[in-house]
Amino acid sequence: MGAAPTILEPTEETQHVTEHATRDLLRLATAGSVDDGKSTLIGRLLYDTKSVLADQLSAVEAATLARGGGEVDLALLTDGLRAEREQGITIDVAYRYFSTATRAFVLADTPGHVQYTRNMVTGASTAELAIVLVDARKGVLEQTRRHATITALLRVPHVVLAVNKMDLVDFDEATFRAIADEFTAYALSLGIPDVTAVPLSALTGDNVVDRSTRTSWYDGPTLLEHLESVPVGRDALSEPFRFPVQVVIRPRTAEHPDYRGYAGRVASGVVSVGDEVTVLPSGKRSTVVGIDTFDGPLTEAHAPQSVTLRLADDVDVARGDVLVPTASTVEVGSDLEGTVCWLAEKRSVLGARLLVRVGTRTVRALLREVNARLDVDTLTVEAWDGVDTLHAVDATDTSSDIPPRALTLNAIGRVKIRLAEPIVLDEYATHRRTGGFLLVDPADGTTLAAGMIGATLLDRLAPTPSAQDDDDWFAGAGI
């Protein structure tokens, strides 16, 4: 900086420009408890990628001293709210940012025990990769299986098993192999398509960013090398074109008196000028004649680009509609079956009036049935037929016992919902970007549950003949 450079070499500035021109973005989630060293691992990733700045580090040093000193505790880098600092627990999903020359990372740091289901489901919903942490001394525990189960339920396409605390087992290969084999077999049984196991120590940094000199028997990638090499966004691109309309753009200005465009983000797939599209749920057909952006027109747009589409015909299109390829079969209906994770303190009530939010559409709905529940402790599914009448008592009556088949906070269950109007029913198993929904309480707007349309892992685990066959519900994950 300052005086003009006399030597023509790449400067810091030109290097930054080059980096930002090609760098992509991976969203990932971590699962594990404090005891597994999750906070230390995240602190290590931030620290070793130089994503921690001096004042943050000195604040952590001060906090370490205040707690009684010792070595700087990297775990403190990721401790957020005062309440959890005081209690020494993590109570909510926190987002962390770090980057390398080729890739930026948005990491959803999900708590390990308290409300782990709700938080893990939240973190996993947007993740393309999940890191499941185990302590090398303890191996695969029940909670490891739970984390894998939720990862599979949400269809996170890539899973990393981080076998942590290898320094405490003398970097023993056999210990690592046994854990990796057991976990990989379990993950495969859940339909997780891609598992990579890495032996590491978050505390000492071995195989996190820098390659360990103490695991000569391991020729796989370090954790960061793997995070840098996983393909990004492939599943969204491989799924069929979906375009939930967010707003209708009608400038009515002197310059654009008759412009009418449909603004939204390509949820999945690709669209090109000239493509025949159908507006759902109305079923009206038209042709894409323009793909507009502030920076100029495109001939083609792909997930997850935000664009504005113009159609050939003056068809009725509004927020909540979905544009799909005309030459494809898309299910539209008003009976929704799927799996939900209950997110609210208020329990489920049969017959309750709800709002269902899918894509950009919100419709009134009725909870008709809860007919199975996944026990995340035992990883078994309890299923029953028909409507449980006991369940339909007043939700505000907290004095009475919770009906045994109601869904309470952190429960995962199978539901049937009747919708007031038809919507696009994309199965989550093949449409991860459009097959998710929310259940919202119309009274106060609380998000009651997050759901996945159609058959999910729960059906695969359920003890019913139809769900026992080997249909590959995970087929859409790809790569």
Place this chain on the structure above:
Amino acid sequence: MTGSTTTLTQLDALESEGIHVMREVAGEFERPVLLFSGGKDSIVMLHLARKAFWPAPVPFALMHVDTGHNFPEVIEYRDRVVAEHNLRLVVASVQDAIDDGRVAERADGSRNPLQTVPLLDGITANRFDAVFGGGRRDEEKARAKERVFSLRDEFGQWDPRRQRPELWDLYNGRHKPGEHVRVFPLSNWTELDVWRYIEREQIELPAIYYSHQREVFLRDGMWLAPGGWGGPRANETLEVRTVRYRTVGDMSCTGAVESTAATIPEVIAEVGASRLTERGATRADDRASEAAMEDRKREGYF
């Protein structure tokens, strides 16, 4: 021009996400407003808003919480941008709130903590139901858990236990009358991302972001500029330094950093090599306590 079939770059992905968030707000709320300080984050938000609704004009107003201790360059920039893009500007004035007795001037002269009351009064008076803020999760630890749609009660307060889980890209903006939702389209951006985007898009910023000569004095390790707000005191001496600002705020507590970075690439190089986060370096109000930001968020600060 053709589309690309490869993965979006990080900046394209962040831009697309920000545009998506803004369109969700336009689709779900009656009266959104964009908080506009003339700082770089609010300028990037406005840029995203222009992209999100093009060729239609930005469909919401801007609101500036005016502490009365403004950098003249920033006010000039604000007024020029508002005129250029034919926007509607609402000013929530700290001075008016002091004159009305709604807030009292502090002994230290800092008006940053006084912004909360005029901000909330401005939201109430205009019945704004969605308020875009430029907050980023990387700025401060208390913000790492902030939602993109952050629900505030009728007192503008933020309760970490009432925040809704956000899954996929399904943002739930439902709220009761009197409540509003703060919306942060730049949640997943870092300071460096903001600068790289400013560079790529060639976005103009107020001149104080770039190196210039200015009369300043040293207080509590920060270079402050003199002005109507009260500085310097008798024991503080003015001197001319080559400085720039990393954030735009109230003059009484926004410090300059010594810098020769006069262009965007030079600023990016400087930020990339920086040893201090922007808030730690230049905002006196964040240094009061480790949990300072969390306290102010509970009060309804940005």
